[in-house]
Amino acid sequence: MSLLVAVTWQTQPWVERFKRLLPDRDIVVLEQDFDRSAIRYVATWGPKPGSLSGLPNLEAIFSLGAGVDHLMGYPDLPDVPIVRVAQDDLTHRMSEYMVLHCLMHLRDQRRFDEDQKAKRWNPDRAPPIAGDVRVGIMGFGVLGQDSARKLKMMGFDVAGWSRTPKDVEGFQVYAGEEGLTPFLNRTDILIALMPLTPETQGMLNRSLFEKLAHDGRLGGPILINAGRGKLQVEADILACLDDGTLQAATLDVFETEPLPEDSPLWTHPRVTVTPHNSATSEPDATARYIAQQIRRHEAGEAFEAVVDKTRGY
Incomplete structure (x- = not known):
């Protein structure tokens, strides 16, 4: 099972964080060739249109922040749970x-x-x-x-x-x-x-x-x-x-x-x-939160902080 990192900023630091936290998974990015049927999870912020399509076994999308407006109205958004970051940090x-x-x-x-x-x-x-x-x-x-x-x-x-x-x-x-x-x-x-x-x-x-x-x-x-x-x-x-x-x-x-x-x-x-830094997501804490959510899900527990798509949050 693989995790796809789809962000508009530098991807390598996120790949390295998830590899440390999820060593039993393949961590892939949009820029490389990968088996789209192997993707179970996506960690994303502001993905390019179409980049999340064609993932037949996707189980959840994780927003790399508390907000999810960057995903609302996204073309061809997969019909899977969207989980936002809701961490104490x-x-x-x-x-x-x-x-x-x-x-x-x-x-x-x-x-x-x-x-x-x-x-x-x-x-x-x-x-x-x-x-x-x-x-x-x-x-x-x-x-x-x-x-x-x-x-x-x-x-x-x-x-x-x-x-x-x-x-x-x-x-x-x-x-x-x-x-x-x-x-x-x-x-x-x-x-x-x-x-x-x-x-x-x-x-x-x-x-x-x-x-x-x-x-x-x-x-x-x-x-x-x-x-x-x-x-x-x-x-x-x-x-x-x-x-x-x-x-x-x-x-x-x-x-x-x-x-x-x-x-x-x-x-x-x-x-x-102030420069949109009131509650900047600390990257390591965000990655830990997402890894915990994946472990919870695979242990049969519900995701936390699932977005109500009808409300948009």
């Missing part, structure tokens, strides 16, 4: 990012950075405490719930929103279209962790931002997007920052990546840009 990295940036906004750290550059001593008034700030997390799956727990430990008032109802101990979770407006109305810092689907594309727009709370302690609502770049309408973000609909934004993902040099997001004084 990635989850903890995302929670670190959310705690960091919520605290940066709470303590107005960007202003102090500017004061330091200007050699300006400006203690000003005391900032609000975390308990005075309402954080709302859109996308309340594994990543969202772990971030919520850690932000709550810091004292933030945290709630979640999900497309479908969820019962998560310790948190109010709003759901569906009927829950979206009341969720936004109580939110000072909006964290976006939704998957990219036809329903969520462009969801972070002016209409949504205008429903955020404007009576909070931070001077206006704040957006943190570490989900997918195409969730956001960047022209709306910029316009809302300029007219006060938004107070600030931290963006880790963008409509076009890498972020073009001429994008005004780079230099906007109320925008923090």
Whole structure:
């Protein structure tokens, strides 16, 4: 039985990782000749159209990351389970990012950075405490719930929103279209962790931002997007920052990546840009996770984190 590595970046490091973890398997890449009938598993990110076709004995496709939008709409996608990465390493990295940036906004750290550059001593008034700030997390799956727990430990008032109802101990979770407006109305810092689907594309727009709370302690609502770049309408973000609909934004993902040099997001004084690294998948941990899933499957156990293809995540 063979594992096919189909990626758009350098393949050899992934081949070497899987050979160490699965020494009893043939690890092959698209660029070489191989027996397509021997392929049981594919580990992939952004495969070329047609490259996954003609694998008659394929049993599963593993996405080399938490997202699977790169596979949704893929031509001739084989009808087998798609398994996304749902490892603790990635989850903890995302929670670190959310705690960091919520605290940066709470303590107005960007202003102090500017004061330091200007050699300006400006203690000003005391900032609000975390308990005075309402954080709302859109996308309340594994990543969202772990971030919520850690932000709550810091004292933030945290709630979640999900497309479908969820019962998560310790948190109010709003759901569906009927829950979206009341969720936004109580939110000072909006964290976006939704998957990219036809329903969520462009969801972070002016209409949504205008429903955020404007009576909070931070001077206006704040957006943190570490989900997918195409969730956001960047022209709306910029316009809302300029007219006060938004107070600030931290963006880790963008409509076009890498972020073009001429994008005004780079230099906007109320925008923090990070290079899509909020929860970068650590390659060795990702490979271990996939190898474990293969062993589970062959021992008669179910795959973990199987994608619901009708929902796209």
